[in-house]
Amino acid sequence: MNLTGFYTLFKKELLRFWKVGLQTLSAPILTALLYQLIFSHVMRGHGNVLPGVGYSAFLIPGLAMMAMTQNAFANASSSLIQSRLTGNLVFILLPPLSTAAFFGAYVGAAVVRGLMVGAGVVAVTAGFGLPVPHNVLWIILFALLGCTIMGMFGLLAGIVAEKFDQLASFQNFLIMPLTFLSGVFYSIHSLPPFWRTLSQANPVFYMIDGFRYGFFGSSDVSPWLSLSVVGGFTAVLAAALYTVLQSGWKLRQ
Numbered sequence: 666m667n668l669t670g671f672y673t674l675f676k677k678e679l680l681r682f683w684k685v686g687l688q689t690l691s692a693p694i695l696t697a698l699l700y701q702l703i704f705s706h707v708m709r710g711h712g713n714v715l716p717g718v719g720y721s722a723f724l725i726p727g728l729a730m731m732a733m734t735q736n737a738f739a740n741a742s743s744s745l746i747q748s749r750l751t752g753n754l755v756f757i758l759l760p761p762l763s764t765a766a767f768f769g770a771y772v773g774a775a776v777v778r779g780l781m782v783g784a785g786v787v788a789v790t791a792g793f794g795l796p797v798p799h800n801v802l803w804i805i806l807f808a809l810l811g812c813t814i815m816g817m818f819g820l821l822a823g824i825v826a827e828k829f830d831q832l833a834s835f836q837n838f839l840i841m842p843l844t845f846l847s848g849v850f851y852s853i854h855s856l857p858p859f860w861r862t863l864s865q866a867n868p869v870f871y872m873i874d875g876f877r878y879g880f881f882g883s884s885d886v887s888p889w890l891s892l893s894v895v896g897g898f899t900a901v902l903a904a905a906l907y908t909v910l911q912s913g914w915k916l917r918q
Contacts, residue, residue: 671766674757678774682740689778693736694785697728701790704850714852715883722794726877727849729786730811734869737779737812738819738840741771745823746832754916764911768820775816776809783808795880803879803888810895811872815840817899817906824915843869853885868898 682689705721714723748754757767787795798804826832846860847869853861864870865886875891878884884891910916 667761667763667766670760670762671770674762674766674770675773678740678744678770679777681744682774682778689736689740690781690785693732693782694789697732697786698789700728701725701793705793708850714855715877715881715885718881718883719794722796722881723852723877724850725787725790725793725795726880727847727873728790729783730808730873730876731844731847731849732786733779733783733808734811734815734872735836735840735844736782737775737815738822738836740778741775741816741819742823742826742832742835743819744774745771745820746826746829749823749916750828758917764907768907768910771820772813772816775819776812779812779815780808783812798880799882800879804876805879806892807872807876807879807895810899811869811876814868814872814895814899814902817902821902821906821909824909843867846870847873848885849873868894871895 701721701724705724708720714720745754748757822832822835826835846864847867848864853864853870856864871886871891871894874884874886875888875895878888878891
């Protein structure tokens, strides 16, 4: 890997979202806080969640992971398609920048933005009864994997999409449904069999469930199963994205 090129592009991507932090960091944290205020008030006592966990506390990890994944996706996808449409992508492709450096810089910056948003969401909602975390390592691991997956998927969407409305279709018709059907607001054990099976086929469910296990020490499925699914999905998506980047499809061609 060209470390100088990687560092330069990575720094550029960090500065890109940091310069508009009110939009890229503060806004999603405020949105998550509003979800917390509304759902914890409306749904308290009306949904079955994890044993010994109050609904308000149950919401927090789900909202944090939802915010992390959505912002990791948005960071990589919007940056790449903006560079493609404005024509300044050529200044990134002309230098001797390796595929690994390109991959690492875009995905790495998406992960950083996702983690910053997630930490902010946990900080502003912790007063709703969040206990001392059961296992911080599980929290960090699933946070990193979740942001990495969505950062890679965002980069892939930025390659495939030809314009911003096509990119919005990924967000509206894929990311949002996967997120809302992943157990952010409910335990899947409270669902009818059909919807429970559908949720268990959703990789985002395993990101959230494993992340939630790190806070409470209990989850809808085994954390090791969640780790296997999320880890396998990460490996497959990384291989696919790396192959696409190396081919230059829609970037150099």
